[in-house]
Amino acid sequence: MTGARIEVRAAAGRARVAMSAAAGATFVPRLLERTAATARVALVAGGAMILGGDRIGLDVRVGPGCGLELVEVGGTVAYDADGRSSSWITDVTLDDGAWLVWRGLETVIADGADLHRCTRLTLAAGARAAVRDVVVLGRSGERGGRVHLETVVDVDGRPLLVESVDATGDHREPGVLGDHRVMESILIAGARPDDVSEPHTMALAGPGALARTLGSAVHDSPLEDTWNAWTSLATT
Template identity: 45%
Template structure:
């Protein structure tokens, strides 16, 4: 098990989107803070309207280095919609025995939707990273999440990564709990592949014809996964397009509902 005692919390990024009870354009709160000698992940507003917002997560410097600890908090209020995009991937560099953390805590409230288009997360040879993602979904909340994990840069062996994903439905009932530990000696767990691309949708199931290794979740949800030797081959493009379309279509049905009527 990875020792993380050398990691200290150095940056916090927070995104919150809410639909005002009186109507009108959504309220969008964007904030980030951290140590002056550490890079931040800065949220930048791309667009917003009465339904929600589109926000880009822009790293201000090289991430991740030994000692970096990035925390991202996301809140999507009742009936709102948020789309998060990443303009580039993230590289965890060799850490000379150190480690880094990447923690994500998401709350998607009643009848709200989150679409997060994650770019490749590269764990270079010599890196040691702990990634934790926890999502709490309210009543009739929807989620579309894309992740691409790359084990080592071209010609490298994998670094070490501990990756945990916890999705909780209404009442904190577990929807999906997954734990993955991969390093130079355990990469055969991925059948020799260097890249793992995953699309997870909660709130509706993807069509049965969707390509990729498929897991239908308890209730309404689907995880689709591809293994490949290159990032562009591992991304389940068809599944991602379908997931985005499903979430957006369902969220549009709440457009005429007041947030107060969605809370339960």
């Protein structure tokens, strides 16, 4: 597995940000800016991604009272795998009072791709996270390959969200994506929005909520206001 690691800790003057990437890593972190307790880090593609057989790992830790914003420079394409699967495993740990904002750009599942992506978030007491995820089945003119999405979120030692979604572009399952190509999800964990009555939004059984839409184009998303509100909640 080729992996990258990011860790943020408070320090006098400016936060201490430790970043590393294995040789040939798909993602290479780049520091954009920092304050005494916060950092803004870009995830830059280290090469063609995602190819059949790739095993991608991303490990993120944010220390007590610190904040991290992750920025994706461009979207991601899972290419025709020629029968080979690929995986992308992300582990995020937020210590007491830490926060994370990660506005993920679209991950496009091309014809013939077979991607397993797992995101695990572990939040200590008082930690908050706002994470956006967008999956697109197929490039222009394609139906798309297979994607298996797993999300596991624990807050203060208790499960908040455990979800598994399996979709294949040329075998659309009723009740999953149907005829839609785009699935956008926004998660807030560690804090509960005051209003969860908006369309596409549901409260979780704990401090958090999930918003999700299915559509035909990324630019048609109705969740921009939700993202802005939940980002503000996660960082205050």
